[in-house]
Amino acid sequence: MADPKPRLEPLPQVGEAARFLAANPDIEIVELLLPDTNGVFRGKWVPVGHLEGLFRDGLALAKSVFALDAWGGDVVATGLYHETGDRDGICRPVPGSLRRVPWTARPTAQVMLRMDDEDGSPFFADPRTVLASAVDRLAARGFRPVVAFELEFYLFDDTRPSEVRRGGAPLPVIEGLGPDRTNIYSVSDLRAYGDLFAEIEQAAQAFDVPTDTIISEAAPGQFEINLVHVGDPFAAADQALLLRRIIRQVARRRGLRASFMAKPFADRAGNGMHAHVSLVDGDGRNVFGQRPDGETLLRRAVAGLLDTMHAATLMLVSSYNGFRRLNGAYSPSKALWAENNRYVAVRLPRGSGPARRLEHRVAGADANPQLVLAAILAGIERGLAADLPLPAPVDGDVKAVATEPLPPSMRHALERFERSDWVAEAFGARWRDFYAEIKRQELAGFESYVSPLEYETYL
Structure with missing residues (x-):
């Protein structure tokens, strides 16, 4: 793994959640959005009463959320499953991302997340951490x-x-x-x-x-x-x-x-x-x-x-x-x-x-x-x-x-x-190998698929 990177973004503040709730007292549920390796939003829905706790303590979520292929399947070869017990990281809100969702009938908010490792450092497999390494340089x-x-x-x-x-x-x-x-x-x-x-x-x-x-x-x-x-x-x-x-x-x-x-x-x-x-x-x-x-x-x-x-x-x-x-x-x-x-x-x-x-x-x-x-x-x-x-x-x-x-x-x-x-x-060599395993599994999935054109041609 590459050396730990300094945190370039500010930590979330509980006051942000309190101010949002004061301005939006009707909100009932919050969508927690964590972009995975393929840029697909993963996460949870939580009752609005959990919002200030999220900003204060973070949210435990499996690190393997980043070890999913394009179909949402586990990529076991990444080493984030059996070898580690599928451990949790700590997700924290991205400051400034807490917003009201305009297209839902039920009053809903959303907030974007990033993941920290158990020691508080940014988790290596989070694409946000990968971006941070380039920004740092x-x-x-x-x-x-x-x-x-x-x-x-x-x-x-x-x-x-x-x-x-x-x-x-x-x-x-x-x-x-x-x-x-x-x-x-x-x-x-x-x-x-x-x-x-x-x-x-x-x-x-x-x-x-x-x-x-x-x-x-x-x-x-x-x-x-x-x-x-x-x-x-x-x-x-x-x-x-x-x-x-x-x-x-x-x-x-x-x-x-x-x-x-x-x-x-x-x-x-x-x-x-x-x-x-x-x-x-x-x-x-x-x-x-x-x-x-x-x-x-x-x-x-x-x-x-x-x-x-x-x-x-x-x-x-x-x-x-x-x-x-x-x-x-x-x-x-x-x-x-x-x-x-x-x-x-x-x-x-x-x-x-x-x-x-x-x-x-x-x-x-x-x-x-x-x-x-x-x-x-x-x-x-x-x-x-x-x-x-x-x-x-x-x-x-x-x-x-x-x-x-x-x-x-x-x-x-x-x-x-x-x-x-x-x-x-x-x-980092660890992330290079991690990302390669995800793409290798996707490649195998596509290459093993028999297309309609093959049936049309060879059946």
Whole structure:
């Protein structure tokens, strides 16, 4: 296990719960939300009378909550079950996350949790702890990340009868126009679901999730919601997790299904999770926007990201399905960079001074934002720490650039990840092996499944 990390976030205060209860005396139940390794919320419902005790003493919960695969099954090979007696850790509220839930008929609150080990140190398997290790390294260099996520998703109509579904695939709420069935940046498509997006924005405000622009994306029924840049990387990851929850819940209320599946259709655009990142110094100045040294630091950061991208792919593309997305037009399959080019893995958008930043475009929308950001920040720190070679920026079509592609499948990504000394150094060998076991079990599950196409072809 890596050395214990300092706690960068404040401890929860009982006064926060008391103030909330005074302002919301009708609350009856509280949802406790702990993001697992795959970014799925686990936890409990507790009566409101337990809330102040939660803030004071924490909540005992099995450490193995992080050792679950994509189906919620136990990954026994992680060593958190029989070998330890499936011991409890102590979950504590994330300060500022206690909020009223706007979509329930019963008066309900929710609060996000993180887990400590029995000795009070952050538990190694909590993705929040993994993110903290990367944030700590940048803090030691005097830098704090400023981050904004962009999330793409599809809206599907769950009210349509199953017999109209094509080959088991869901039907988007909008069928699109023309032979390519696209209508990108369509304002009319946004207007068609304007009430839904208004409700999403209202719920996001209730949870202090600052949404920015909303656009109609490259496939019918596909949309993107952007988040505002924030100077707290933990908050940025939490906001992305909460935004997915908000979109799903609001869509469900309207008979729709919102999906962040990375590649629902082989012939249509996939769903990505883009991260915009800059670094500020102790005075709050964007160091990438300070000339001339800022451009040097920015390019070193890019070099670090490219150097670590193959090893980190399993953190960025964490689902079996996600690797299908990496061959799409706007889904980079090579570790390349450029100025103002949406086909590369690391893009430098137009902007100068305080707006100077990088955009990381590899992650799937179904990945855990905490682990995605951990991989990105650790890659940036790697570039700042070492004088790494930086290839020339792409000028033109990325297909013409001869370079090793990113791992094309979960198996290839797993092999690169678990033999990476950089991953072990950045996040601890214990966590590297732990995460690899989860993905190995998921891989075995998918590879052992006999698909309908095989029956159709060989039966």
